[in-house]
Amino acid sequence: MSALLLVGVLSGSARADEEESDQASVLAEQAISLIANDAGDARVAERIDDALMAPEKEGVDLALVRQALDVVERPGRTEAADERAEALLLDALGGKLPSAPKTGTFATGTETGTSTVLGEFRPARGVSDTGDAVLLGLAGAATVGGLWLSHRLRPPHTIRQLEHTTAEEVER
Template sequence: MAVCIAAAVLSVLAGAGPARAHGNESDQAAVLVEQAIALIANDAGADRVAERLHDASEAPDQMGVDAAKVQAAMELAEQPGAGAAELAQVRGLLLAAVGGQLASRPTAGPAVGSETGTSEVLDEFRPAKGVSNGGDVALLVVSVAVLVVGLVLARRWRPPHTLRQLEHGDEQGTR
């Protein structure tokens, strides 16, 4: 009981620590470039990509990164009105800046810890909405047909006593 009271008092008195927005930011330019590529793939916007590239250009560990290509990518991302076409060019420059080898690529053996197990950053998956092709139409027609057949068979093979109850009402309940 005393432990519960002490825990309740401590939870009220002990305030939350301050939040650090960039507490775990990497000091390796290759990791920051990979994060910028992921931001592009997930449509995070040119401003966030440019900020990550700025961090990559100032990172103390520049090993494995072509700084000139990162700088060119940063300038392209910082252009006013940078859209999807410019970000696609930025992505190509960044992949070239790290020699096509992402920092999280798998090493010998299985991926462990923070390794992703892949060296590819795929674009965001956006499936088509609604009926978009012949396969969708065929699936819709088959689904409706199966539903209609199921309802017809349920009505046809209904046990006789339930059919009488539905047609004449429950006579025992009215007495």
């Protein structure tokens, strides 16, 4: 019982339900991340709305943030609209993310030391192009060739019968 209580007490610092930021710049950056990772229009619009309502609005052009919200809330989501909203939010931040590392300083604490927002990684499944087909064919040929060589070059199976020989027979 004490072990469970100890785990519960010590894990409190790692909980993810912390309060939302009150800085519009941080919320706009989070909206950019949500767009890049296809989080859905509702979540992106909510985060942009939070950025518009945030008490600390310095460093953010709210007119561009409103335009980004209009782009996200339009029906018929497209990749071009996502790119437009992301560009508007980045322009609203002055072209630089607030989490971008400052030159000449080391990343500490929860800082990552980068300001790159990567899109969601979706690798192709199965044979998607001729390069994959060629690689699959070469792998099959190597397997068939290896099986054929192992059969062709195997040593002959000889059965030797052990016989009891006496010392006199061995000397002959």
